[in-house]
Amino acid sequence: MVENLRLARRMLQIKESGTLKAMSKAKELQAKGIKVIQLDVGEPDFPTPINIIKSAEKAMENGFTHYTPSAGILELREAIANKLRGENGLNVNKDNIIVTPGSKQAIFYAIMALIDEGDEVIIPTPAWPSYMEIVSLAGGRVREIPSYFKLNIEGIKEAINDRTKLIIINSPNNPTGYVMNRNEIKALAEIAMDSKIFVLSDEIYEKLIYEGEHISIGSIPGMEEITLTVNGFSKTYAMTGWRLGYIAAPKPIASAINKLQQHSASCAASFVQMAGIEALNPNTPVKPMIEEFKRRRDYICSALEKLSWFKIHKPNGAFYIFPDISSSGMNSDEFCDMLLEKLAISTTPGSIFGGYNKNIRISYANSMENLKEAVLRIEKLIG
Ligand SMILES: Cc1ncc(COP(=O)(O)O)c(C=O)c1O
Incomplete structure (x- = not known):
């Protein structure tokens, strides 16, 4: 930067988004051809319901732009x-x-x-x-x-x-x-x-x-x-x-x-x-997605519960679990780095959610197939 030209002081106060940073690390590996299973993302892997898409199309065609x-x-x-x-x-x-x-x-x-x-x-x-x-x-x-x-x-x-x-x-x-x-x-x-x-x-x-x-x-x-x-x-x-x-x-x-x-x-x-x-129309089909998330939550909780490194607290909502991984001997950042580098599984360290160094966030907003593959990779590593 040109001398004496600085960013506003308020920019010293804020950090980069930790969740987006975890996602971009995964994307870098994907660009190298590595199949990364992304359990970091906080977004449904389902398509937007078609009635919603159609209504946006209609609005655009009608000049509502x-x-x-x-x-x-x-x-x-x-x-x-x-x-x-x-x-x-x-x-x-x-x-x-x-x-x-x-x-x-x-x-x-x-x-x-x-x-x-x-x-x-x-x-x-x-x-x-x-x-x-x-x-x-x-x-x-x-x-x-x-x-x-x-x-x-x-x-x-x-x-x-x-x-x-x-x-x-x-x-x-x-x-x-x-x-x-x-x-x-x-x-x-x-x-x-x-x-x-x-x-x-x-x-x-x-x-x-x-x-x-x-x-x-x-x-x-x-x-x-x-x-x-x-x-x-x-x-x-x-x-x-x-x-x-x-x-x-x-x-x-x-x-x-x-x-x-x-x-x-x-x-x-x-x-x-x-x-x-x-x-917001009550006919928008949201139930199948919610039922699928529940099925995945039940699967990922019971599969990881069996592995010694994960202490699971089964949650009632959202699409995340936040297991305690401290029995692995690693902290949350080390654990996430290990999962990414050794197993090509991307997760988010608990440290970014208010210093929870013993936990990681796993998003199960990913297909059952990918969740099963991730569990398989972890099982093989832990032995
Ligand atoms: C707790 C929480 N609030 C708000 C948001 C932002 O959602 P939106 O896409 O509506 O900006 C997120 C997205 O991850 C979230 O997890």
């Missing part, structure tokens, strides 16, 4: 508000909804809209690393609260002080697949209401639940004023590449988020928003 209102097209915002009222028990209408290009963008806006320099944000871990990075970018301070397969209510209470502004939760969880139960959600809601702290609830894996129920914290009476609910189309409808998500927030926050979008992305792609309306 221009800017839309920044908050999103009215019909989609109404359809989302309907869904959130009917399925999630949220007291919202279209004015609370902002449609975004992916739910990650919604999370980015929410944190930018709420967090000032020095504000503290509580994040139960293991957690998706982008939360931590975006909070740092906003100048906030992350307070990670270890919550391994159980929400650490006491830890959260102890971490609260007069700078605490926000708690970020994610159920079902990436990377563990853990689904929070009603008691945990209620206890957290009480803390947030008593201490007047916002809650950002990332519900992107909501439909991928195999046992138990999904509870939106925003449905607890009194929470509507302080809850921001994020969801999207990537996981439920296998639409990762379409980039479509949304946030439901109290009106003053929704309007701040809308301003951020006006001055950055402008809007989500117009024909993609039309496809979003179609996706």
